[in-house]
Amino acid sequence: MKVETITQLIIFIPLLGSLLVPLAGAISPKLRSVWSVLIGGMTAFLPLTLIPQAFKGGEVLWSKRLALGLDFILIIDPLSIFMSIVSSFIGFLIIIYSLGYIHHEDHQDEYYLMVVMFIGAMMGLVFSGSLVFIYLFWEIIAIACWRLIGFYRQKDYVVKADKAFLMTFGGAVVMLLGFILIYVQTGTFNLEAMRGAAIPGTAVLLILFGIFSKSATVPLHTWLPDAGVAPTTVTALLHAAVLVKIGVYAYARLFLYTFKIPEAWQQAVIILAVVSSLIAAGGAAVENDIKRILAYSTISQIGYIFLGLSVANPTAISGSLLYILMHGLAKAGLFLCAGIVIHSTNKRDIREMGGLIKTMPITAISFLICAFSVIGLPPLGGFFSKLLVIMGTIKANQIWIAALALFTAILTMYYLMRAFSFIFLGELKVAAPEKTPSMVGVVTVLALFSVLAGFFVSYPMKLVQMATTHITWWLR
Amino acid sequence: MAFSFIFIPLLLAACLPLIGKFSKKLIPDVLTNAALAFLLFNSILLIKPVLSRGSFFENINWFGENINLQIALDGFNLFMLFTISLVSLCITLFSIDYLKHYGHQANFYALLLVMVAGMNGLVLVIDLFSVYLFLEVAAVASYALVAFGLGSEELEASFKYLMLSVVASAFILLSITVIFGLTGSLSFQAVARGLQDLNAGLAVGVCLAFFIMGFGLKAALVPFHAWLPDAHPSAPAPISAMLSGLLIKVSGVYALFRIVYSVIGMTPALSRVLMAMGAISIVVAALLALGQNDIKRMLAYSSISQVGYIILGLAIGTPLGIAGGLFHLFNHAVAKGLLFLNSGSIQHITGTRNLNELGGLGKKVPITAGTNLIGALSIAGVPPLAGFWSKLIIIIALVQAKHFGYALVAVLASILTLWYYLLIQRKAFFGPLNERWQKIKEAPFWMTTANIILALLCLLVGIFFTPVFNTWITPAADALARGVQQVLMWGI
Amino acid sequence: MIIQILLLSGLVIFSILAILLKDLLKAALSLAVASLFLGIIFFRLDAPYAGVFEISVVAGLITVLFALTVALTRKDSEVKEARLTRLAFPLFFVIFLIIDGLVMKSLLQQVPALPAGPETGSFGEVLWKSRTFDLVAQLGVILAGVLAVLALFRKKEEDKDE
């Protein structure tokens, strides 16, 4: 099959498939679960078939003319293939996990519809080569994310969901203004055609505003910890697999692949990235709700990824791309472990938990492994990504920034170990058995992947290498 | 052929009270819906000739002897005819079930048809005085329809609406007479030719001011918007949908911009004034909408804000701006009609419109909740629904015309818009289920189908916006953008 | 020129009275007198047909209708008006007059001499030849008015039984 048709399938199968979920749900809950897993599986499998195309390097363009130059363009290059593999794989694992997690909740039709549409829109965004369609999929994700955060329908939960929707929508709309400024200057929305063009500073500021609101960097981050009110699978989906990676992907696609970000802005983003990861790490060390800790930890790690991308030398870029994969695996594992803990003890405050390692050994071990991967201890995957990002930062002679990043790494170690010892160690307060095997299975798979990614890091590294050389046109 | 748009509704309206005598409900329903369906079909049929010949001119002959009734049809007013007949068809479909407890189906339909005829006439006509007359036809019908419920609150609101509209019509008539004085004739073509070689700057300026005031009040622009938030909540749901969806657009926006563009000709000064008023009304109305807790009142303010967007779009003057404004006019007509009909079904289901009493209806009435969500998101400009594309085009046009301030206002106001629509979602549908509404069930058949049709329209126009844009919006925008030449070359 | 001003001021005074008078019957009568003045002005501006219609229809028919309805219906309680509005209207009217005067004075100099309008000729032929479309519109307005009356004054008791 041609590469373009595969990509169209990757995008439209989940998007259209998600619309049929309520239909399947009306027939029988079993059919709905099977259908969602099937769609999730297909979306996870198809990007893998694109890997040979990724290793060929270069990009394949496909476009369909629509009115007023707003035509629908697909870019299939190593960066988008890598992102689609990462997101769809973790998303698929989360769908399997949520079979066990929400089988007794109501509104399940809407839940599966939104999750599958979420992944489909992410695929769309990753492959889309026109600014308008990046924005379009960006907003579809915002709608799905709003409905999912408000899943439990309590009063203050829905207020939090609205807050998240408004903040991301606000950022995105301002970003759209930036896109239009670029459109007015370059005369087209097509990224590939605009490659290398110089863009006005205000457009850069507006776009950064949108990117930082979506990927929760400090000044616009407070909606992410509040989104902890959603079911754990949703927060896992939000944090690890898809949502926050969108901002990072957009930054890479816009400010590395298409435009060269002006020098002053680059320095500003570097500083903001490090400051954001430091403050978020501080927040994580203070919070006591397990999901808020992991949320702040995500903000801190996203700060790292931004640091790598904004420093913009090959090592740092490949480091942050690798970081996206490693962080996705590890953070999904952490969240799903937290899900198992909350599901069985139905408590959220870590001070009320304790000694759970005695009743939940596998979850404890997986949590520990994923925590080590997030901290960046070898032989797990997280080590390489954090190392490359820091080496890249030093090579771009940002010594003090690298020092601050390392201090944040120590802070990360502190709060993750604090959380682990509060939850799993000490004396057993609530005897909580380890709930459904499917959930524990997924968690072990994720922990295993973190370990394997550590040992066989050269394979993902090759793909990341191809993506980096492809993106950094201004180096050649 | 085009004359049928006026003649059929008037004729049917005339004989409906008689028909109403011997069959209370069935025949009036069928007849009205059939008539509007025919008009819709007719407008679609007319696309081919209008596209091929640009604009054409019709002369009616009464049994062979020509009695020079002239009406002209070009891209712009065909688009308006299509919007009017489409939305009013859905409204009449909705009101089949809605009007059970009002009774007098026939009277209601008669007034509705007169209003449609008035609007169609206003759109088709080629001279100023007839514009005024058809304006009055639609206005009188709307006064009666607003007060159709005969409650004290409805009568008081209708009276206020009547008194303010009469003031507006007086000013419109005043400026028509001044123009008649200046150019000695009333037909668009003669006036346009007369004004071109006449340098009466001041007089034309004052006429324009009166026009802006008159049609601004009809279109509910901010300083003149006060009647809308009182008239809409008390009117029956289909009528507030008609009012908000069509009347303020036809008698306000269409008339104003037809005269400004095709007769007097747009000047940069005028465009700046109109854009300023548009921007003010976007922001003020959005802020006002935030504070409401009655669904219909909030939707009324939202209409004022969205009309502000339309005027902001049309007033830019560039073809892209006009296209954006018109596309938003269509999207808003469809989406706001849907939301008002939806509030009608909420009132029908729960009996109340107060947001604080509602809660978590989404669980019990999923279709109404779903359609409300689609309508709300479309107006808020969230992709992939239709509202997004029109707002996008307006903002692109604004940025291209270097109006960065207005672009920022348009962008930030859409956040406010989303904010109060989320308010409705949270209080009415998305929150926890209020125990009072345990036993409610879905709205009757016709009401739900009308909602679903409009929601599908929002979605499909959003997804297939290219064909819709090319067939309807571009010819209308070109017709308007050609400005005064358009009228001059009408070829009589 | 003076007679013109006298007539115009008479028209204005009587129409104000029509609004301010408490008793409905006197209000109707002052409306009739005002429309009489208007008819005379039409005649002076050599628009005979307009003058005829004005005096016969408005001064005659409508006033009779008003008087009839007022007599038939009971004399119900006074319309309570907030004190403020009673003061507001005259004050408002005076301001409006001043502004109107200023604008019109400056406007009039600007307005070039009115060219002879093409619509000369008898009323009938003007109505049928060039302004036939207004008939349709007038028909529409009248129909709208009739239907409005039908809808608004439909029998009350029907509503109660629902």
Next chain:
Amino acid sequence: MMATTLLWPIIFPAVVAIVLFLIPARIKLVREVLAVLSSIILLYLGFALFSLKNLILKADWLGTGIYFDLRLYQFSAFILLALAGFLFLITLYSVIKMYDHPRIREYYGYVFLAAAFSNGAVLANNFILLIFFWEALLITTYALITLGLKPTSHRTAVKSLIIGGLCDFSMIMGIGLIWASTGTLTMDAVHLEPHGLAAAAFILMMIGAIGKAGAMPFHTWIPDAALDAPVTFMAFMPASFEKLLGIYLLARISLDFFELKVGSPMAMVLLIIGAVTIVLAVFMALIQKDFKKLLSFHAISQVGYMILGIGTAIPIGIAGGVFHMINHAMYKTGLFLSAGSVEHRAGTTELKKLGGLAREMPWTAFGFSVCALAISGVWPLNGFVSKEMVFHGALETGYPIFAIAAWVGAIFTFASFLKAGHSVFFGPRSTEVPKTRESEWPIVLPILILAILCITFGVYNKLPLENFIQPVIAGQAEPGQHLDFTAGALNLFTPVAGVSMLCLLMALGLHFYGWKRGGKKAYLASEPIHHLPVLHQLYDLSEARFFDIYEQGVKFLAWLSKIMFKCIDRPIDFIYEKIFVVIGQFFTGLFQKAHNGQYANYLAWTIGGLIAVVWVILQLLP
């Protein structure tokens, strides 16, 4: 031999570890036999590779300068052999010691995984590969400490993880700086002058090395681990492996990567750290009540000698430091293993409870005494030889203060071991400990082997000096001069040896005086020193962990996070949560007042609007 044989010392123990993990807990003997056998194979591999001298393996790994290349040269072969040797002894020892441990299944796995990573770290020739294996040890150390099954053992494990993490992150920073200045990551290609940025790189790399070796101020987890972790771990990691790895890297930093000049600022830093570590740690060791804790503090203090030796940057000093490393590894492991055998039999390591075990455990007593004498630097054991070389080096630097510190250390080392030996083995038989007999042979044999090694390395010191230490220093000396340390190694009649003997005598006197004061109770021998005026307060403070970098660090981190959370995070959230909402409501209220439903009001608005529009249009008209 082919280059891929270099992969064997890394892959073989890793595979063994995985197999050991998989063996279910129920099957008893198979695990122990497999562990001992594979450690023997590893020892053989160590000898084979040592004879090879030079081998290089280059393979691609992560691109952009990061290659998977290993390099066997004289120094790394020697360390590899030593590691394999100690692994064999400790595995043999653990067969009995850890026999009925509830989590035995994981223990051997972690030990062999640690061995794999250590071999990897020694052989690595690319900085990234070095830091990969170097940091991987953190996890195995963390896991092994948790095997102590004490309530506080996890707290110590986390403490070691975070301190280790701190040092390794600074090492990453150092590597980054080296990469930034030299542009290459292969270790044997790097040779820098430690000025400016390179000086910072040196300091950071040095922190990484001494952090692993357990010098001040990164030592605080070792005394806690002494009680919380199993004694085999104490013998395995802090005593042998970490010292070997830490000082190996420190030696390579000061010899290969950076030019260390005598008396240069960098050398001064090393000298100071070495001296401080010697003195403070030995003072702490003196007053310890628990046998294992006493030994752990000595482990820290002896590292001071090695760092002091390398810090002198004089060939004899460096040779002394490196030789001290291997000697210390031997006798420290021996001491820990003997403490373990005492604990195995007597059940406790409290000096107060023990006493007079020499008769019941003769072999352990003999092993202990040989190692104790070796650590105190008594002639002719190996401790004496390496300490003399360090003393010579320290004197030649021209700053006598460091030599004095070393001597003070020697005094109190001997005093504390006299106290320990006297109270555990040679004093009157204590009543609290029941009748015991000698430990099984797998426990006693490693102690004896180590004792014999101490003696041979001391008496016949030509063997270690010639083929282990000489080649390492070869590069350092001026080309012409042939380095010969063995000549005067053992002669007693030099002034330096005289001073050392004097120190030993003073220590004997001190112990005798303390023993007398304490009413003939050996474990109170150090009380006089304990109650000296200034020292008393310092001791109490350090008991309350005041000088512990980890406790202070954690308090600082918690405080900083609270500040950042309260002053930055919450205000930002406050803006979104409250301020935007309030502004919205304010404006809404403002306009709402204008809508009071009265008709006159609306009319006023309309007319006002009209006037405004007219005025604006008139303004704008040309």
